[in-house]
Amino acid sequence: MPNDNIASGFLPGQDLALLLTALAGQGYRCIGPTVRDGALVYDSLDGVEDLPSGVHIQQSPGSYRVEFNQGKRLFDWANGPQALKPLLFAPRELLWQVERSADGQLRFTQQTPESAPTAVIGVRACDLAALELQDRHFLETEIPDNCYGVRRHQLFLVAVNCTRPAETCFCVSTGDGPSARHGYDLVLDELDDGFIVQSGSARGNEILAQLELQPVSAQQRNAAADATAQAVDMQSRQLPGRNLRDQLFANLDHPHWEEVATRCLSCGNCTSVCPTCFCYRELEQPALDRESSRHYREWDSCFTQGHSYIHGFVVRPDTRLRYRQWLTHKLGGWHDQYGRSGCVGCGRCIAWCPVGIDITKEVSAITAPPE
């Protein structure tokens, strides 16, 4: 067994199963990327054979295609539609319920979701950045979110540095990738014959200590560094700056908002796949016997009519105003609220937009200096 001072080492490809075994031994349920319904999704892993071997993904505006090749790599793709968001901020969940007695008395009960310790394999740098933002939103506040918190505190994160960004990726320009720098328990660099494993936390050290790691050679380190440099070079998209707050709010009446609105379907796909979007609506489901009622929340989107409704009036009745709200908040208001932009450059909103609206292009058009 390696001594405790070793914070990194090389794990031969065929030994990856040991990582899953070690995690299971610590009581973690393992979740990882797997191909389902034509996309990479996070699902329970029974073993390494569930991981997407030889899978490559083509993403472009309005398009996401899974391709299979002869390669042996397991993480040779950028991302799927889901980030970590659904694992922590559930798409729909019960918040509380109330029982009404025959004489009309109400008894309220808060619900705490059941949650098991969960390890996620194959987390991307962009998604770790998004997680940090969602932590700020849901937990670093006066009244922290219980449902999110219960799951978050039981999460073990195994990041894998990105070596093949999609055409839609722009994490270099937001400063969030392609390599994970913090926020993980373990991080892997995938090489042809195995992984460089490095720990980022005390819990990570515990798992690392159980793996039969070999010393990392200089050649292996160089290969990982080259792969990262290549992943940086592969990105062609970028936002025109890290802080666009003032430029966006100075251009609220720019004609390009209307131009986007002629294409945007206001469907909310972008907000669903966005790893930082946090809006939810609350809704009520009374039981048929009228003796109890359940109060849920489910993901909402600022692209819906109901999102800005107040007593008979809709603040944002049209698509121009909704797209402008989304973007001025994501890239503007977030700086004041959370200390940085709400965009981590994952590119999901570009790929999953049914009409291929490209946030990098729209923002560039809106913030470009007048000619």
Added chain:
Amino acid sequence: MNIATHYPHEAEIIERCQESPTIFSLVLQLTDPAAAGQYRFTPGQFNMLYLYGVGEIPISIVSDPARPGQLIHTIRDVGRVSHGFSQLRVGDRIGLRGPYGRGWPLERMEGRDIMIVTGGLGCAPVVSVINYILRRRERYGRLVILQGVKHSNDLIWRERYAEWEQQDNTQVLLAADAGGEPWPGFIGPITVLFEHARFNPQQTIAMMCGPERMIHASADVLIERGSRIEDIWISMERNMQCAVGQCGHCQFGASFVCRNGPVYRYPEASELLAKRGF
């Protein structure tokens, strides 16, 4: 026990008052003595009121903070939940959680003259302040109340305005865009009232709520008359569902109205106020 959380506590309707054909007030009492004993609020804050089986709405607390055991909420019958509330009677139980948000700067106002500017029916958040000041009259200077309505028939609590007008060092001015008979006030937008208001702009703290365009226009007049922009405070309204700054519906620029507001210092909100779509 803090009940400004994510889920409600039971409250009983101990009194009900029909203020106008569509506006009514409910006096609520938390049924759990521990919750009731802990409950404190500041005028300008709001509660989330829950109608069994239907849902929640945010409602300002208009009663006096010195009597936190009896919480008065004035509600307009305008939507699914508020209509349901309009059908309830004394003794019925609802859910209550709160108070939420930032209230009016009552301590900062002590020793100052006060101007209240309200429009439409959105006066509930400031009625609590007016009552608060009148019960502690010696702590404040001059009180000027400006109220605008669309139609003179929209004015509720006429007798209260008449009563307020009788108080020392207090002026009440009313304006209606359209007036019926008899109408004791002026005809026109609320800004016409500033010509008749007797106040020292440098000495006055203004508190406003109502339509954003009205607030914007009134603030312009006040600033032109010499008021300091930091002495103008406003109360905002947006869709609120969680009330704890998480669900995102009340997003207003870089703030959550439920948590950072609903009361704002004017410069905090002026940039986007009355800007369509925010």
